[in-house]
Amino acid sequence: MIVSAMMAVVIGLLPLTASAVETEKPLKIGIIGAGLIGGSVGVLWAKAGHEVFFSSRHPEELGDLLKQAGPSAKVGTPAEAALFGDVVFVAVPYHAMPKVGKDLLPLLNDKIVIDCGNPYPSRDGEMAVEALKKGTGIASAEFFPGVRLVRAYNSISYKSITTQAHREGQLMAIPMAGDDQKAVDVTMALIKDSGFDPVFVGPLSRAREFDNRSAMYGRQGTAQELKDGFGL
Template identity: 30%
Template sequence: MTTATPQRLTLVGAGNMARGIATRALAGRHTVRILGRDTAKAEKLVADLAGTAPDADVRVGGEQDVAAADIVVLALPFEAAKAVAASHAAVLDGKTVVDITNPVDYAGWTGLTVPAGTSAAEEIAASAPGAHVVKAFNTTFAGTLAAGSLPDGVPLDLFLAGDDEEAKGQVARIGRDGGMHVIDAGPLARARELEGFQFLHMALQGSLGSNWMSGIKIVLP
């Protein structure tokens, strides 16, 4: 748990991934604002989070919380995240923006929807060129984030990719304070491999029978 000044996270989205990431952030005593298109859904998520952590600083947010945030997490599907990045490019200028997306072809599960030689993270960065985009949380499933570990109690690995070291450090702190093992995967271009790796992880869920509670883990000697 951190004793330093809490970071202010604004999560754009109120789905399962927003729940999981908010849970890790609140475990580290950080401040969370939930901004959702469906206000009732955002209010329900905030109530649930506050119920499990009564002293947590978590509230429904508004557009002003995007501007006030230290870190903005786009907890949305790829195309929606890209659209939000583009429409908020001015306010995101200079901010740390977390892309959690996996641009998967869900219709046929044939691969990723972005062209070879790029990634969802890089396309989002191009949509908000002044933002410091960090790829993170895309290799962790929502249920494991909410639980705080894999089913056997092994800490979750949080892979980061980004071109700005300070921005990566901010996101790394959220992970570490929330009990995760942080791995710096390198520049933002490494998001290509992280997205491809997670596509395989997702595609294997049926054969693994892990009910979306497995994780990608680097085991050190």
């Protein structure tokens, strides 16, 4: 119930309207982990016209989130969300990534998977240390073989998501990385739909440049400012 109450506060800060959908057609999006990031981004996608399926280990606690997202949204289990989504957004603590990959991989084969997780050694233990050594883009891909993986939304706080989406003037930018062109194109469009500017940094091997502990992690700015920071 604490999660539900927190999300009610967070979602109340989100814009009530969104700009026109940037993607060619509404997408079915499964959200694995409907916490502060997953819930906030998912509501923005729902308000942009996409069909969103929120999931958690306790879907019965997501009633407030469902109300905020609107009539097209659904809630259920992670397996149901993975099966539902043409695109799947994974927003879980990083130590849960191996289990999520193992449990859901048969449902995710060849799908676009957007990973926003951050490995924190203080929370996630030794596996986080190893992920940061490899670069999180490479590490996450090992947990999800056979999917079209993109790293995005890991370098922005939920507070910025709730307060800066669709802001006036130049939009706040979100860095992203991926190896699959279709997945990159779809993710760029979804970032625009959520009210931000995408900055494509490069393949998954370059995602380490906006991992936590990196110089660009959490950097706020416009698309040009982030491109300058990444040397693009």
